[in-house]
Amino acid sequence: MEVYERGFFSISESGHQIEEEMDVRKGQWTEEEDSMLKAYVTLHGEGHWNSVARFSGLRRTGKSCRLRWLNYLRPAVRRGSITLEEQLLIIQLHSVWGNRWSKIAEHLPGRTDNEIKNYWRTKVQKQAKKLECDVNSRKFRDALRYEYIPRLIEQISRAKQESPSGQLTYGNETESVQVDQSLLPESSSEIQVTYGSTVAETWGIDEQSNSNGWLGGGDYWMESEWCEENIWFLQQQLYDDEDNEI
DNA sequence: AAGGTTTCCAACCGCATTCCT
DNA sequence: GAGGAATGCGGTTGGAAACCT
CATH class of the missing domain: 1.10.10.60 (Homeodomain-like)
Structure with missing residues (x-):
């Protein structure tokens, strides 16, 4: 109509x-x-x-x-689901800039502020709701830091190992992505997240992956150098992807 | 199979900022 | 510098599609 x-x-x-x-x-x-x-x-x-x-x-x-x-x-608009690297970058950039979607979008080639906003609301905020906490709360930030981000990195790493040529497949998509192993966290230190089981269930993390050394990954996700370095690196990955698609 | 519910995302709205005269 | 128009941004909504019972 x-x-x-x-x-x-x-x-x-x-x-x-x-x-x-x-x-x-x-x-x-x-x-x-x-x-x-x-x-x-x-x-x-x-x-x-x-x-x-x-x-x-x-x-x-x-x-x-x-x-x-x-x-x-716009020809530059990139369609399709948000990749793992993009998810990681969005979470990191959001921790720096908050809800400044257009600013975040500047660092994700081909993605629009609207798309990123929608991703955040439908995926990330949903997880916060499941955990019964606010997205800006300490609890949720810790959940991202110690559970979700290590898991994302692990998935990226695993995909890289399974496909050493750099061809990663997410769902139906095939992307040319290379992950710098040096950016992945060292084996776990002693940090424990007290609400671990709830968080793990919420993110869909099973016992095996909980004990594989990634979770509670120490201080690798601290606001300073690691962040900037990683953001820069992920941006390079995304720009590389764009070039490869042309 | 049907109806209800949830999820996803395109598009709208109002406010803020920038640009132009 | 002031005022108005154009543009940009972030929050919100509505409807289609997917999923569940």
């Missing part, structure tokens, strides 16, 4: 402000609208979204056109 709403298009032309009232379309974009927008932006470039809305023939607001282009139609 098509949804239209009476609204104003407002653009400036030769220094004069022009306002025109017309029906504004809302809701899901059709293929036809997508190709109209794509064609217009390809021809005239990005920006001036109110003009795009007016002159492309689309009955959409400038805001809507911008969002559709940035989150979906």
